Amino acid sequence: AVRRMAKRTRLRQRERQRQTADYLRRNPYCEAHKSVGETVIAMQAHHIKSVGAGGGSIAWLDKGGMLRVGPVSSGAQPGPACYNKNGKKVTVTDSHVYRGFIRAENFVGGEFPLNADASKTVLAELGKECGMSMEDLAEAVIKITTNNMMQAVRVVSTERGNDPRNYTIVAFGGAGPLHAVELADELGISQVLVPRHAGLLSAYGLLVADIIRDYVQTDVRSIGTLTQSDINNALKKLIERAFHEFNNYGYKKEEIVFLPSVELRYQGQAFELEIPIDIDISVEELTRLFHETHQMRYGHSTIGEPVEIVNYRLQAKVIHRKENLVFEEKNNCDDSVFKKNVYIDGQWKSC
Structure with a gap:
């Protein structure tokens, strides 16, 4: 019985490690504000x-x-x-x-x-x-x-x-x-x-x-007051804005990759979690993803605790072909x- 319990524990640990690795590949840690020396740069950047x-x-x-x-x-x-x-x-x-x-x-x-x-x-x-x-x-x-x-x-x-x-x-x-x-x-x-x-x-x-631009729209409110249409419309506005700017650079819409996300937190927290999402995600699915991500990142979550949205985010990028150097x-x-x-x-x- 002890061996079976130990085996199950190891399997759970491996599964958690795999989930964490998969999450980080899709969503590497980023910061909304990056400090270089004593200068604070107000733009999203990888946490380095x-x-x-x-x-x-x-x-x-x-x-x-x-x-x-x-x-x-x-x-x-x-x-x-x-x-x-x-x-x-x-x-x-x-x-x-x-x-x-x-x-x-x-x-x-x-x-x-x-x-x-x-x-x-x-x-x-x-x-x-x-x-x-x-x-x-x-x-x-x-x-x-x-x-x-x-x-x-x-x-x-x-x-x-x-x-x-x-x-x-x-x-x-x-x-x-x-x-x-x-x-x-x-x-x-x-x-x-x-x-x-x-x-x-x-x-x-x-x-x-790659050519990358980040867009953000702040909307601090309880997730319980949101509808699927609210999420969809907010992200569509960011996509339209991104397409307009990239189109001015000469890029066609099919060349642009759009990666929407939202930043959520438990009410009262001073920090947010960025959750990659599909534009048509439901409020229920978004809430579930937040609890799962919080559990994965910090080792705990509080299902039932009020959750609020802080920002809608969109990353738009044109992927450059990676040539092998000779x-x-x-x-x-x-x-x-x-x-x-x-x-x-x-x-x-x-x-």
Whole structure:
């Protein structure tokens, strides 16, 4: 009996995980207001947690003598010390170079060799200040950086009720793949995906991004006072507005994808849940979807509690064709096995 109960519990957990994953694919977390630095942008955007943990992030000691990494960065100018552009601070890249994770002589395919001795110099200076060897300091910088990344992942996963172990880390950017495996290990994630040209992924995404506009109409009222016609008419007005604007850009109606949704909440709540819907949805079905989504997102719902609508939303988009990038292949690549000493877990190892 205990085994049967445990099996049913596991099945329910897997089903809940599947439902959550399906929901997030259809409706990724978005914010009505996005903050970039101290500037608040009043437009809908995906919920993204940024962390100052790039290759140029600088290692420094705070007033209490604790080692910190970022958010201050050396940028591209002067860049890490190993760039030979007069950089004088220890960076994440310098730590990777010293530990052997970046081949200094083969950086950017050998077109931009790095100065490993410069990395040693700045590591020795900071190590003397904080009483650490160059090896231990370089490894500490990487561990702190990875921990900063881990905290950011938790903000957008566990703190929102999602288990990161159910997902795959997509590691992009110049330094992202160098931290991905350690980050996955810390979070219990079993899969890491590194795009072929990880350093160009953001630029490529900009080139192939769909054309998207978001429309919103506020109508705060109890859902009990709504009719199906009220919902239908409100969304039709948003669709007409979107079509008019996209038509001015030269797009035909059949090229536009319309994705309607509504934002609902229990009366008295200070936040809303966005629920994707069909334009002809009934009030009863909308209420049921809200309770289900609230249960899925927060682990509880209160059927019978008054629900109110806050906003009608519409996302209109034209989907761009995603072309595969063609890169020139180098014919002089050396496929021979290369061995190098790397510093891992407090000791040098041949890899």
